[in-house]
Amino acid sequence: MLQRTDQLDWSIVKEIISPGSIRWDVREPYSRIAKRLDVDEETVRRRLARLRGAGLIGNYVLFLNPTILNRKNAMLYLDLRDYDSIIQAVSKLKFIDGIISLTTVHEAGLLVSIFYESQSALQRQITLIESICGTKTTMIWTAPYPQFPGELTRTDWIILQALRKDPRKKLSDLALDLGISSRTINRRTKRLNDAYAMFLFLEFDLSKVEGMRYLLITYCRDKERKREADEIILSRLPSLIYSETWASNHSLFAFPCKNILEADNVSSWVRKIDGMSNLKLGIIKGRIHNLDWVDDEIQKRIASS
Secondary structure: OOEOOOHHHHHHHHHHHOOOOOEOOOOOOHHHHHHHHOOOHHHHHHHHHHHHHOOOEEEEEEEEOHHHHOOEEEEEEEEOOOHHHHHHHHHHHOOOOOEEEEEEEEOOEEEEEEEEOOHHHHHHHHHHHHHHHOOOEEEEEEOOOOOOOOOOOHHHHHHHHHHHHOOOOOHHHHHHHHOOOHHHHHHHHHHHHHOOOEEEEEEEOHHHEOOEEEEEEEEOOOHHHHHHHHHHHHHHOOOOOEEEOOOOOEEEEEEEEOOHHHHHHHHHHHHOOOOOOEEEEEEEEEEEEOOHHHHHHHHHHHHHO
């Protein structure tokens, strides 16, 4: 059954998933979100409970800033032969270390997010991905993340390992489970949070959303015009599911449309934005996270420290 949603539902989801560009404050209380939206905290909790009960939103997923793993982030977009080719490719790609997420787009588009260690490693990954997909990369760009200052301790990695399992767990319960004092837990999580060591993503089932779900990828050669273009798009897409706008020339926007005509209209006015060089617009079919290898990396650092 499709879930009817209104503007407030999407505003709340947007604040949790990507308030501006990325959810770095993984411990932000709902009261602060409610204040930004000019509603009471109970309304936020009630709306989220309804969306979760309907299956539209699921669990919180904690991602690590790639810099704490001594990696960087790259995004690849590939146009495959058909959707069957995508299904076959994803069945292999989802097990490759370094790949963070795979977003499939109708009819035959695939967006791949990679955490890579070096340029040579990235090139090897691209070659492998293109070999599996049977096509060359259509678009590629890097998404810079803030550099985490200093080194992480064994305790930091243990805390991150626990938060990967339950990002919103009460810190008092976390301290009890880990056998670490509440004072230490609070101090360490605050440092990790303030230094952008981790960020939050809220899983959602796009098939439960009324209408069609679109992915818009934009490219602006001029960085200053890109910032202006991002502001225009964010202001004109009120029912935004997700956005990534921190790359130098590329941006991502996921949003629902009632029908193809509405999506065509979005494409039309986005193309007319001053400085817009290119764009891709397609219906999102699904998104898969590949984080088992990240958990393995965390465990390695715990074991070696």
